[in-house]
Amino acid sequence: MGGDAPRYDRGMSKDEFHEIAHSGGQVVLRVGRDKDGRRVYQQTWQHQRPVASGIFAIYALAQGVPVCGLPLGGIGSPMPPPPFPGCYMVFIGSDSEGKYGHECPACKSYWRDQAGTNFCPNCGMQGEVQDFLTAAQRSYVAQYCEKMRDALAADADGDYVIDMDAVADAAGNAAQKPPFYYAEQSQQNKFECTACGGFNDILGIYGYCSRCRTRNDLQELSQKIVPAIRERINAGGPYEACVRDAVAAFDSSVGRYVEQLVHQVPLTQGRRNRLENRRFHNLAVVAGELKEIFDIDILDGLKPEDVEFAKLMFHRRHVYEHKGGEADEKYIADSGDISVRPKQALHESQESAHRIAGLVLKMAGNLHRAFHEIIPPFAGPIEQYRKWNPKSVPSS
Numbered sequence: 511m512g513g514d515a516p517r518y519d520r521g522m523s524k525d526e527f528h529e530i531a532h533s534g535g536q537v538v539l540r541v542g543r544d545k546d547g548r549r550v551y552q553q554t555w556q557h558q559r560p561v562a563s564g565i566f567a568i569y570a571l572a573q574g575v576p577v578c579g580l581p582l583g584g585i586g587s588p589m590p591p592p593p594f595p596g597c598y599m600v601f602i603g604s605d606s607e608g609k610y611g612h613e614c615p616a617c618k619s620y621w622r623d624q625a626g627t628n629f630c631p632n633c634g635m636q637g638e639v640q641d642f643l644t645a646a647q648r649s650y651v652a653q654y655c656e657k658m659r660d661a662l663a664a665d666a667d668g669d670y671v672i673d674m675d676a677v678a679d680a681a682g683n684a685a686q687k688p689p690f691y692y693a694e695q696s697q698q699n700k701f702e703c704t705a706c707g708g709f710n711d712i713l714g715i716y717g718y719c720s721r722c723r724t725r726n727d728l729q730e731l732s733q734k735i736v737p738a739i740r741e742r743i744n745a746g747g748p749y750e751a752c753v754r755d756a757v758a759a760f761d762s763s764v765g766r767y768v769e770q771l772v773h774q775v776p777l778t779q780g781r782r783n784r785l786e787n788r789r790f791h792n793l794a795v796v797a798g799e800l801k802e803i804f805d806i807d808i809l810d811g812l813k814p815e816d817v818e819f820a821k822l823m824f825h826r827r828h829v830y831e832h833k834g835g836e837a838d839e840k841y842i843a844d845s846g847d848i849s850v851r852p853k854q855a856l857h858e859s860q861e862s863a864h865r866i867a868g869l870v871l872k873m874a875g876n877l878h879r880a881f882h883e884i885i886p887p888f889a890g891p892i893e894q895y896r897k898w899n900p901k902s903v904p905s906s
Contacts, residue, residue: 512740514746515532520804525696526696526697526698527695527696527697527698528696529681529682529693529694529695530605530606530607530609530676530681530683530693530694530695530696531561531605531606531608531678531679531682531693532603532604532605532677532678532681532693532694533557533559533561533562533563533564533603533605533606533608533678534557534559534561534563534603534606534674534677534678534679535555535556535557535558535559535563535565535674535675536555536557536671536672536673536674536675536676536879537555537601537654537671537672538551538553538554538555538669538670538671538672539551539552539553539657539658539661539669539670539671539672540552540553540554540668540669541661541662541664541667541668541669541670542667543667546575547779549662551600551658551661551662552753553601555601555603557603557605559675559678561606561607562604562606562607562608563603563604563605563606563608564604564608564610564624565601565602565603565604566579566580566582566601566602566610566639567579567580567582567599567601568580568599568600568602568628568639568640568643568651569592569597569598569599569600570597570598570600570651570654570655571594571596571598571655572596572597572598572655572658572659572787573655574651574652574653574654574655574656576600576640576643576648576651577592577593577594577595577597577640578638578640579638579639579640580599581612581776587622592827594897596602598655598658600651600654600655600722601887602643602647602650602651603674605622605693605694606678608624609622609623609694609709609711610622610623610624610627610628610694611623611646611647611694611695611902612642612643612644612720613643613644613645613646614630614632614633614642615635615637615641615642616630616633616635616636616659617630617632617633617635619631619633620644620697621697621710621711621713621717621720622694622695622696622697622709622710622711623708623709623710623711623720623721624708624709625708625709625721626639626721626891627639627642627720627721628720628721628722628723628888628891629718629719629720629721629722629723629855629888630642630718630720631710631711631712631717631719631720632713632717632718633773634718634723634770634773634774634885637886642867644692646691646692647692649692650690650692653689653690654690654746655671655739657672660809661682669852672690673688673690674690674695676688677690677691677692677693681693685788688710696711696713696749697712697713697799698712698713698714698715698899699711699712699714699715699716699717701726701729701730703717703721703722703726703729704721704723704724704729705722705724705887705892705895706719706721706722706724706887706891706892706894706895707891707895707898707899708721708722708891709718710726715730716730716766721888722886722887722888722890722891722892723886723887723888723890724887724892725766725767725770725878725881725882725883727763727767727874728763728874728875728877728878729879731759731760731763731856731870731871731874732871732874732875735759736756736759736867736871739752739755739756739759739863739867740760740864740867741906743860743863743864743867744860747858747860747863749857749859749860749862749863750830750856750857750858751830751856752837752858752863752867753826753830753858753862753863753866754826754830754831754865755829756823756863756867756870757823757824757829757866757870758831758848759870759875760870760874761789761790761791761824763874763877764790764796764808764896765789765790767877767878767881768785768788768790768800768906769865770786770880770881770885771804771884772785772786773886774885775804775884775885777803781803784799784803785799785803789830790829791824792824792825792844793820793821793824794821796808797809804880804884805880806876806877806880806881806884807880808873808876808877808880809873810876810878811872811876812869812872812873816865816869819862819865819866819869820847820866820869820873822845823862823866824846825844825845825847826845826856826858827842828841828842829841829856830856833843835855835856836853836854836855836856837850837851837852837853837854837855837856838852838853838854855888857885877889
């Protein structure tokens with residue numbers, strides 16, 4: 511859905527899709543007996559490698575099936591009881607950058623985060639931490655529980671070690687991997703959500719924050735895409751290409767938001783048909799459809815003369831994109847621009863290019879806010895972030 515991708519440099523990075531080793535460390539299972547002779551155990555996690563490291567915990571059935579997350583409090587904090595008798599507590603370590611890989615059970619997307627996943631960045635599915643374990647992490651959980659069963663069934667008391675240092679050392683090596691092996695993989699866009707501060711490393715450019723479900727489209731547009739276009743404008747253009755790319759960026763953004771609305775909001779089949787596979791090149795049509803179907807007013811707060819100017823630039827984008835910059839009769843009829851003749855080359859100025867870039871940001875802000883009135887972000891992480899960072903400014 512949507513228009514062509516905005517033109518700015520996102521060449522292949524050497525940081526994309528490379529394996530990131532496990533942080534290492536060791537899980538120590540200390541098995542003994544209580545005063546009544548019953549088998550008991552303690553678990554500890556220890557780490558001494560010179561890399562970033564973190565852990566989270568889940569409860570799993572003895573057979574190795576993850577069942578729920580387990581909050582890890584500070585020293586002396588009470589441990590929440592397991593949801594079922596006989597569950598094991600399982601420690602899951604981060605990669606050597608202090609990040610955790612996740613996989614969506616619905617759309618199979620993979621991403622990394624740092625502070626707890628609540629949503630899939632791709633499809634927006636909400637879930638608990640155990641829902642988003644990767645296949646490799648699930649294999650690790652199954653082996654962990656097998657180790658626990660074996661240790662508790664052994665005749666001898668003592669310490670049983672799960673050595674994740676060996677796992678870390680095996681990353682990138684062609685040799686046979688040790689038990690418990692798993693590693694993570696860097697993706698394409700690493701960003702900190704402006705709403706909650708959460709770190710995300712996602713495939714592609716755009717998506718939801720995995721922590722709070724705020725979309726990053728406006729963040730990318732306001733912090734990267736439009737500033738890059740403005741740099742080109744200030745450097746002398748060509749202004750026509752800058753106008754084309756500013757409008758294309760907004761057109762593409764509308765398509766992504768509408769795709770998510772169609773996916774997540776109940777609609778009549780007729781309205782769904784109107785929106786699926788539509789291209790959003792005509793601003794008047796875009797504004798009308800969003801207002802009628804979702805009560806989203808992307809033109810809110812714009813002056814009438816700015817609305818007319820934006821409509822004209824949307825028509826001109828099509829000429830710059832598909833007609834080599836020369837007006838034709840369709841452009842003149844559709845736009846009402848009687849200042850030009852067929853075959854006349856259209857031209858922009860530094861002023862007109864900057865003006866449409868600013869209007870694109872205003873319309874995108876209207877779309878973003880209204881979208882999240884329909885699909886609200888998760889308030890907890892956002893409120894926590896604002897409490898810790900009172901100067902933080904959410905995307906708007």
